[in-house]
Amino acid sequence: MRKLLSGNEAIARGAYEAGVTVATGYPGTPSTEILETLVAHKDEVYCEWAPNEKVAFEVAAGAAIAGARCITTMKHVGLNVAADPLMTLSYIGVVGGMVVCVADDPGQHSSQNEQDTRQYARFAKIPVLEPSDSDEARRFVKLGIEISETYRVPVILRSTTRVSHSRSLVALDERTPSERPVGFEKNPQQFVPIPVWGRKLRLDVEERLARMAAAASTSPANRIEWRDRKLGIVAAGIAWQYVREVWPDASVCKIGWGYPFPDTLIREFAAGVEHLLVVEELDNILEEHIRSLGIACEGKNVVPPTGELSVTRLRQSRAAMEGGEIVVAPPPPDDLPARPPMLCPGCPHRGIFYGLTLHDVLVTGDIGCYSLGVFPPLNRTDIILCMGGGISLAHGMDKAGEPRKVVGIVGDSTFFHSGITGLLDIAYNRGSSTIIVVDNRTTAMTGHQDHPGTGRTLMGEKTAEVSIEAIGKACGIHRVTTIDPYDLKRVQEVLNEELAAEEPSLIISRAPCPLHQRKPHGPPRIIDPASCKNCGMCLKLGCPAIERHEVISINALLCTGCGMCEQLCRFNAISVTEE
Amino acid sequence: MSQGPQITSVVFAGVGGQGILLASEIMARTAMIADFDVKTNEVHGMAQRGGSVIAQIRYGQEVFSPLVPDKEARILCGLERIKALRYRHYLAADGWAVVSDQVIVPVTVSMGHATYPSDARERLHAFFPNLLYINALEMAQSLGNARAANxxxxxxxxxxxxxxxxxWEQAIQECVKSQYLSINIKAFECGYSFE
Incomplete structure (x- = not known):
C-alpha cells in the first residue's frame, strides 16, 4: 500500500514498523510532527514530550539500556542541549535499538543557525543515516534500529527541512516487534564510565568505528549508480535528488550512511571515474575526508557551502564547472512590500510588547513566537541567543552594569525547557532583572504542543499542571505577579511598579494562544470613519488585522476581537460590530 | 536538462491562512490517483505567522527534487494579487500565471513603511504573457463563503x-471535511470553467 507522507510522518511510520516502544522528544521545527504522528499508535508506543531535549534523550537512553527499542526527536539546535548525554552514551552504549532523529534546517527557514548534525556523529563517533525522501526516511529508521542493536550504539538519523516537510510516496510494511524482553542486566563495567572502566570503553569505541565503516561500505543505504564515467558524483542525503536532476548522465555514489565513512565504497567509486565531485548540504565533511584518503575531488569550490541546495543552485555549479553560462531567472521586483512574519491578530504577547514600548528598557528575548516582538512597530527585542537564554542574558547584562533596566522575556514552554535554571541564578546571585514569562498555555510556534504547564500529556492524559508562580517563588523570587496581557492599563501599572523594583521580579503574562483556542475573543471590532482621526495610534500595536489603505480599517476576517485597539483609541472610534 | 520536461511543476504562493496547504494536498492526491509519482513541499513554522507561504507540487513518471527549479513551473498560482510577482522566477517561459485579484495589505504597508503597488494588474499583464486574472474572493462570496476562494x-x-x-473530484472528496464538501465542489467547478 502506497501513501503520500511527509518525511516526518514517514519517520514515525518507520519507528512503528521497527517495533519502537518508547518515543520521546521536544518540539522544534522541522522535527515536531514525528511524535505527533507516532502518538496515533499510543497503545503500542509510549510517547512523551519531555521538558527539553536533554531529558528526552536521557529518557530514551534509559529505555534503550533497559532493552526497549526507542527513538528521540529534536531539531538540530536541540542536539546541543542533549550533547552531554550523547557523548557518553556513545561509550556505554545501548541494548535495545536507539535512533536519535535530528532535523537540520539548511537555509534557516525556522532556525537561528545552520549547524550540520553530521559533525555530531563524527564528534560522538556514532553512525549517521541521511534519508533523501520519505520512503527512505521510513526504511532508514528501521536500518538505524538494526545498526544500533548490532553495534550497541545510538544512531543519528539526520533529516533536513526538505526531507521532513516534503511529501512523497511511501510503501507501508507491517510492524516487527522486538523479541528481546525488557529487563536491565547489571554490568557496571559497561554502564558506569568511571575512569577506570571509561578508558576501556574509549578503546571499544574506536574498534567499533572500524567495524561499522566496513559495514557502511556494503550497506544498501550506500550504492553506486554507474553511468557515464567522465564525472562521478558523491551525493549525500537529499542532495542526491538534486544531483539526479542536474546530472542525469553522471555516475553517482549515493550516500545514505555517511559516517563512519564507507571508505571501501568511496575508493571503488573514485577509481572508476575520471573526475570526482562531492555534493553535500552544509559542511564539507565527506569532501574533506575523501581528500584525506588521497583522492582528488571538487566540492565546496563549486557547490555552495551555506544555505540550502537546490536544482537551481546546482545548475549554477554545473555551469561553473563546465565553463558554461546559464540565464538566471529574474529576481522579484525590489519595490514589492515585504511581508515579514508577525504576531497573529489577537496574540496576547502583543499586550506585553506594546506595554514595553512605553519604557526605555533593554529586552533579552528567547526562542518562540515572541521573537516576533523584534519587528516594528513593537521593536521590543534586542537580543536572542538560545532557548532559556533570555533569562540568563538579562542577568549577565545587569551584572555587567548595563545602565538601562534589562527585561528578559521567555515563553512558558521555554521557561520549563531551560529558563528555570536562569531564574534560579538570578535569585541565588542577587540579581535585579525583571523576567516576564509570556504564558500562552502551549508551545505555540511549533504548532501547539503540550508541556508541563498545560496539564495534559502528549498521549492525551490529564496530569499535574505545573505552576510557574510556584516555581518562581521556590527559586527565591519574592516579587511574582500574574497579569492579563489584554488589559493594557493593568499591564502598564505592573510594568511601572516592577521595572522600578530593586530586586528581581517575575511577571507572568497569562492568556491562551488564540490560534490554539480556535475561537475568537469576541466580535470583530470596526472603526467608525466619522470618529476616526486617522491618528494611527491603533497601528502601534502592529496587528495584521488593522489595515491602512488611505483610511484605517479592521479586516473582519482576521480580527479576533481582542479589544486592545479599542483600549488605545483616544477618539472612541473603535467598537464592536453591530451584528 | 533532460529530466525537466517529464515532470510537471506547480507553485502556489499566498499568505498564511489562505488555505494553500489544502490546495496543495488536493493536487498531490489528484496526481497520485492518476498514478503519477508525486512530491510536494510546504513552508512550516516561523514562516507561517502571517508571512508569505508557498507550496510546491511536482508530478511525473519519476520525480526527484521536491523543490521546483527556477523557470520550470507550468503554473504559478498567486492567491494574493502581488504574490505571483514575488515568485515569478519559478514560472516557465510558456507557463501560466493564475492570479487572484484579492489584496491582503501587509503590515509594512499599514505602518507606512512600504507601499502596495497601485499598478499591480498592469504589471502582472506586462510580466506574464499567459495570465489568468480572477476575482476569486468576490466569486467565493457570491457562492456564500469567502474561504472557498482558494x-x-x-x-x-x-x-x-x-x-x-x-x-480531481475524487481527491476533493478525500481531502475536504464533509460539511465543506459541497461548497468546495461548487467553488472548484467555478474556477475550472473560468474563462
Missing part, C-alpha cells in the same frame, strides 16, 4: 493541467 483558484489551475477531472 478552491476556485485550484479549479482554474486544474483546467490548465493534464490530470483527469474525475481524479
Amino acid at each position: 478552491t476556485i483558484m485550484l479549479g482554474a489551475v486544474a483546467a490548465k493541467l493534464d490530470l483527469p477531472k474525475a481524479a
